[in-house]
Amino acid sequence: MSYMKLIESMLAGQKRACAKLITAVENDPKEAEKIIREIHQYTGNAHIIGITGPPGAGKSTLTDKVVKALVNEGKRVGVIAIDPTSPYSGGSILGDRIRMQDLALNPNVFIRSMGTRGYLGGLSKYTKNALKILDAASYDYIIIETVGVGQSEVDIVKIADTIIMVMVPGLGDDIQSIKAGIMEIGDIFAVNKSDLFGADRTATEINMMLDLTMDMDRRPPVVKVVAVKNEGIGNLIKEIKDHMDYLKESGKFTERRKNNLKLEVVELIEEELRKIVISHTDKEERIDEEVIEILNKNKNIYEVRDEFLRALSS
Amino acid sequence: MKRPIRVLVAKPGLDGHDRGAKVIARALRDAGMEVIYTGLRQTPEQIVATAVQEDVDVIGLSLLSGAHNYLFPKVAELLKEQGVDDLLVIGGGVIPNEDIQGLKDAGIAEIFTPGTPTREMIDYIKNNLKR
Numbered sequence: 001m002s003y004m005k006l007i008e009s010m011l012a013g014q015k016r017a018c019a020k021l022i023t024a025v026e027n028d029p030k031e032a033e034k035i036i037r038e039i040h041q042y043t044g045n046a047h048i049i050g051i052t053g054p055p056g057a058g059k060s061t062l063t064d065k066v067v068k069a070l071v072n073e074g075k076r077v078g079v080i081a082i083d084p085t086s087p088y089s090g091g092s093i094l095g096d097r098i099r100m101q102d103l104a105l106n107p108n109v110f111i112r113s114m115g116t117r118g119y120l121g122g123l124s125k126y127t128k129n130a131l132k133i134l135d136a137a138s139y140d141y142i143i144i145e146t147v148g149v150g151q152s153e154v155d156i157v158k159i160a161d162t163i164i165m166v167m168v169p170g171l172g173d174d175i176q177s178i179k180a181g182i183m184e185i186g187d188i189f190a191v192n193k194s195d196l197f198g199a200d201r202t203a204t205e206i207n208m209m210l211d212l213t214m215d216m217d218r219r220p221p222v223v224k225v226v227a228v229k230n231e232g233i234g235n236l237i238k239e240i241k242d243h244m245d246y247l248k249e250s251g252k253f254t255e256r257r258k259n260n261l262k263l264e265v266v267e268l269i270e271e272e273l274r275k276i277v278i279s280h281t282d283k284e285e286r287i288d289e290e291v292i293e294i295l296n297k298n299k300n301i302y303e304v305r306d307e308f309l310r311a312l313s314s
Numbered sequence: 315m316k317r318p319i320r321v322l323v324a325k326p327g328l329d330g331h332d333r334g335a336k337v338i339a340r341a342l343r344d345a346g347m348e349v350i351y352t353g354l355r356q357t358p359e360q361i362v363a364t365a366v367q368e369d370v371d372v373i374g375l376s377l378l379s380g381a382h383n384y385l386f387p388k389v390a391e392l393l394k395e396q397g398v399d400d401l402l403v404i405g406g407g408v409i410p411n412e413d414i415q416g417l418k419d420a421g422i423a424e425i426f427t428p429g430t431p432t433r434e435m436i437d438y439i440k441n442n443l444k445r
Contacts, residue, residue: 016398019369027317090318091343097364098353104360110367115318115348 003035010137015110018137022112025129032129042136047244049141050156052122053166055148058192060099061227062166063145067103069237070141076108078134078142082124085115096145121155122146128159152181158260162243163187169198186220188239194224218246280312319347320370324361325354329379338374341432358388365401371443377407390421400444
């Protein structure tokens, strides 16, 4: 199917076309390829913000407030809100929108919910593709709200320019803040629910953790907010903009985007290679048969790998 | 390519009873669907704007306040106005039998009243998608 008409309508600002294109790229890599080839030239202009943090930290509420503040400045904002997919049924409840429904009718806002569909990095497998559609649809800012993360869902670093790590008081002692993983990826730390007891301590612990890091050319700020009361949002917006200024002035902007594109291209090549290797063996079920051989200890995993690769070169 | 069925479960109007909508949302989730739940007190305009942005296959309207004869047809009308014709709209709640035909004439494909097994609704959705 040709997507030219939809793409034209999307570029002209039609939301339904934008939504249809997202559906296509979210579901089928072949269709995604057709579309992304056409829109590539229109992408790369949006400031991409990742909002991440543990479940219940207030990511959706904070997203709502950040979107409103940006829209009040006359900006166009796209949102991709991700919630988990059930590993059993494949279904999901996508409920992030509940906190953002008074934005539903705003002409300058587009909100899309996505299920992770088995993908584990805090995003869904094709979040990247959906992002490109919103980027081409000339939204100035695109906010990606990840699923509630635990300690190591850090894939947001592969697609966002600015990452806001949302923390709340009461999640654990100061050892939590020096562990590796999600605490390392924040460009800005937002301590939400900072009207609660323990908020100052949480902020202090994060600050201490940040002060321990030696080789940092920019120390991430820690901003206290109360998202439900819209408190501290002005500071947060300022920090978001300052971060973009820093990225551009330091050359990190291009560096980050280059690294991310490289990852993406390598991933695409790997996927194709995998298909080629599998299709070069005599039949589809070959790999299943080989697995039995490994299970029965007749072969080990590396022997099977080498056999597949030999099939490719012969 | 097989893609999950996407359903918007929406509560139009001022009615604050969402237990039923949540039970339905959960049942659809367990049937493998992606359910977008938007919470209470939505206007028909919000519901339609959400359905468009989320590109859902189905809108499920839940209402127990008695305002179904106004709010359900309004959703169907707004969809028509925006040229959305690939979307199944169904409704549920305490809807008197004598109102059902009128709602169907207004563009609501099916009405599910209290006591309907969730299985029946799931099968209905699967068999009546417009995509």
